Amino acid sequence: MAVAAAAVLVLLLLSFSGPLCPRLLSASPSPPEPVALTLLACATEKGAVCLDGTPPGYHLQRGSGSGSRSWLIHLEGGAWCSTVERCSDHRMTVLGSSDFMKPMQFAGSGILDSDQHLNPDFYNWNKVYVRYCDGASFSGDAKGRAQDGSIIHFRGLRIYEAVIDELMEKGLVNATQALLMGCSAGGLATLLHCDNFSARFPKEASVKCLADAGFFLDAKDISGERSFRSNFDGVVQLQNVRKVLYEDCLANKEPTECFYPAEFIKSIHTPLFILNSAYDPSQIRNILVPGSSDPDKSWLSCKDNIKNCNSTQIQILHGFRNAMVNDLKAVQEKEDWGMFIDSCFTHCQALYGISWNSPISPRLGNKTIAESVGDWNSGRRKGVKYIDCEYPCNPTCSSLLPTPP
Numbered sequence: 001m002a003v004a005a006a007a008v009l010v011l012l013l014l015s016f017s018g019p020l021c022p023r024l025l026s027a028s029p030s031p032p033e034p035v036a037l038t039l040l041a042c043a044t045e046k047g048a049v050c051l052d053g054t055p056p057g058y059h060l061q062r063g064s065g066s067g068s069r070s071w072l073i074h075l076e077g078g079a080w081c082s083t084v085e086r087c088s089d090h091r092m093t094v095l096g097s098s099d100f101m102k103p104m105q106f107a108g109s110g111i112l113d114s115d116q117h118l119n120p121d122f123y124n125w126n127k128v129y130v131r132y133c134d135g136a137s138f139s140g141d142a143k144g145r146a147q148d149g150s151i152i153h154f155r156g157l158r159i160y161e162a163v164i165d166e167l168m169e170k171g172l173v174n175a176t177q178a179l180l181m182g183c184s185a186g187g188l189a190t191l192l193h194c195d196n197f198s199a200r201f202p203k204e205a206s207v208k209c210l211a212d213a214g215f216f217l218d219a220k221d222i223s224g225e226r227s228f229r230s231n232f233d234g235v236v237q238l239q240n241v242r243k244v245l246y247e248d249c250l251a252n253k254e255p256t257e258c259f260y261p262a263e264f265i266k267s268i269h270t271p272l273f274i275l276n277s278a279y280d281p282s283q284i285r286n287i288l289v290p291g292s293s294d295p296d297k298s299w300l301s302c303k304d305n306i307k308n309c310n311s312t313q314i315q316i317l318h319g320f321r322n323a324m325v326n327d328l329k330a331v332q333e334k335e336d337w338g339m340f341i342d343s344c345f346t347h348c349q350a351l352y353g354i355s356w357n358s359p360i361s362p363r364l365g366n367k368t369i370a371e372s373v374g375d376w377n378s379g380r381r382k383g384v385k386y387i388d389c390e391y392p393c394n395p396t397c398s399s400l401l402p403t404p405p
């Protein structure tokens with residue numbers, strides 16, 4: 001059976017590239033060069049540094065032809081650090097220091113790919129991948145001290161501002177189209193910075209935002225506690241993210257509540273697209289069923305693979321899905337917004353070619369994610385708002401789609 005399944009997948013992949021595609025039958029070309037890491041100039045002088053004090057970085061691939069004045073800015077994700085101890089540990093990783101950052105490959109990376117066949121709407125845009133090294137969704141502005149007395153720099157907001165400033169000098173200021181996007185913690189950052197980003201451009205420019213897997217719920221876990229809120233509360237307090245929170249939310253809510261998209265999304269004015277799984281394994285594992293809520297580990301197999309969930313667990317997951325759909329009503333009400341909410345067990349979909357645009361990509365309304373985002377961004381279609389039915393109704397949800405470790 002496994003051999004037969006593999007053969008079917010190979011045939012599907014071959015058919016996607018067209019019948020008897022010459023590039024598949026000829027010798028494989030050498031892979032594209034990875035995109036170099038650019039360290040932010042004058043980072044120390046601006047106080048725009050990673051947790052360990054090293055300069056932050058980004059990867060810039062120049063656009064061409066019709067895309068030479070179109071820009072896509074992607075904010076990297078990678079969870080958060082909510083305590084001094086965790087942030088101190090992050091300093092010895094790529095999530096806290098540019099010392100560990102390397103050039104990265106855009107080929108095969110979904111919306112970053114330069115292959116017109118795989119990424120028809122954005123292939124020739126200027127594309128920027130901004131590295132995440134602050135632990136607070138590019139939002140903090142404070143400093144702390146580790147147990148050994150060394151300084152921990154919580155400067156995500158300064159990093160975001162300084163990187164965008166530098167990109168403006170490199171041509172972003174002349175953009176006729178600009179799309180700010182991010183995945184996971186970067187998706188949350190996109191929502192928080194969306195209007196600020198848009199305000200940097202003249203009104204005649206088309207400026208939009210795409211949040212991928214960044215719509216985190218303020219939901220109770222299976223024990224009835226809002227245990228994940230302590231994580232966000234730690235980030236908000238430790239890293240001083242108040243400066244990026246929406247004022248009309250703060251007028252009625254506590255700062256930690258205003259770090260959740262459902263509380264501030266109605267305040268966003270810039271056209272926005274929400275891409276999310278309603279059964280996101282990252283949210284299931286960290287918000288709905290954290291380890292503390294499952295001491296007997298009865299959910300361990302289910303959290304690893306949704307196919308292992310029993311009927312009772314599936315009903316609980318449906319409840320989580322319904323809460324997300326309810327929180328997204330604000331998107332339904334805005335004419336120039338869009339969404340693609342599938343029922344696949346996956347996290348972050350725009351950066352993976354297999355999810356973005358392939359024979360086994362998730363489909364809603366018979367549209368891939370690439371087609372749906374392209375329709376919305378270009379204005380080819382109105383009302384690009386897809387919400388999937390409950391798991392396991394969608395046959396295009398492949399078990400090969402990426403999930404977080």
